[in-house]
Amino acid sequence: MRDIGRGLGEPGTYARETIRQMRNIGVDSLPLAAIVAAFIGAVTAFQTRYQLFGGVQLSVVGLISRQSIILELGPLLTGLVLTGRVGARITAELGTMRVTEQIDALETLAYDPIAYLVVPRLIAAVVMVPILTILANAIGVGTAFLTAIVATDVSSAAFSEGLRLAFAPFQIVYSIIKATIFGAAIAFFCSYEGYTTTAGAEGVGRSTAQAVVITSVAILVLDALTALLLAPYLQA
């Protein structure tokens, strides 16, 4: 953490690399995040409709879809998907650099490897995971809307009414806060595992698997903690 703090003080070292990492982490992950969000939105709307017992207003489908996607499924599933796609990549890259002594070479050339390798990935993840989450939320809600009106008896007016019911802007802020925390967790844990890889190619594989597991569990734990800390403000 201290090394990261020191690395942040050298923007000249990580600025260019940060843009490249943002492309890798954010733009290249967009199709995967979109596909996941689309299916999650569709399934949420479909299942919500058929969980309702008779007499309940159908606008509830819109309300539950919005709350489920924005508050929980959007940030959580985007975080878990990116753990597999981005986190594993970060660990594998840094681990390979470590076992092939490229990091040692950077240190020899007086480059700060943290500032050059870890900080750009951390910044890129912290910025791009919320961006992906916002887009995933929008895609998820959109597919939920389409699924509800095409595949169920929920009308577009009823879904829209539910979608806007009891909405507070903090719900979107809550989703972005979660996504930022998950992005930081992905970059931090995966970079750490890759940076501390030992024992050659086998070590890289082990570190990668370990990074994915640790980050996934960390995301679930952080999700619960965030909900505990911030959920009361959702009603404000």
Next chain:
Amino acid sequence: MKKRDDVLVGIVMAVAIVVVILGSLWLARGGLSKGYPLYAKFPWSAGLKQGQPVLLGGVNVGYVDEVDLRPDGTVLSTFRVGKQYKVPIGTTATVVANGIFGDMAIALTPKAPNAQSIPPGDTVPVGPSAPGIAQLTSKADSVATAVNAITLALNKELVTNGGAADLRRSLASSNALILNMNRLVSQFSTIAAEQNRQLSLTQASLRRATSGIDSAKIDSTLVNFRQTSANMATLSADFKQTSAKLDSILAKANSGTGSIGLALNDPGAYNDIRQVIQHMDSIMVDLKKNPKKYINLRIF
């Protein structure tokens, strides 16, 4: 390659920012249109929040822009109404529950149709507030207290003071009374049935008697009656004429005119008649004494 990364990252970030802004605006207030501001000062806002809907006659016409608790304890609510909607003068604003999830809304209720509308920036008068859960609970509590007091009073009267036993005795007496009434009613029913039967028989007899009358005979009788009546009328008229004639005769007799009048009223004629009668008497006496003087009867 570097430049391409910059552009792609920028596009994705821009799209995300636009999506989050437009999405929030649409979810919070239904679109980009801001509308014109109106104000309402509520004594109790019931948890009204920014972004909640404004309903005019039940139609969503705007959203709550700001909720401000003022130092005097009132809640100044700024809400925006779409430019295409007009709020009629006389409209009142109330905070009402919107749906079953605790969401609130400002309800604008026009008192009567009015072509004139409240100008932008004006304050809408506040109407009577709908009872909240706390008020309803308080009402329910007072009702429960009253029910409890009634229950205690009933317990005292019915159980402690033996009211229940009295009630039971009263019910038993009522039961016996009802049984007697039932018997009486059954007797009345029997009598009524008998009366009904008798009436039916009478009706049947009447019907038979009525059917036995020959209407042709009745008609001929009536015709006879009518003729008799006409004859009687003629007779009466004849009587009247006769009576009139007799009256005139009597009047003449009384007045002494004519033969009868003279005979009746002239003393000379009376005396003549008396003398005639006396002569007749003396003749009759002489006849009795000397019949052969007067009667010389020879047979063959």
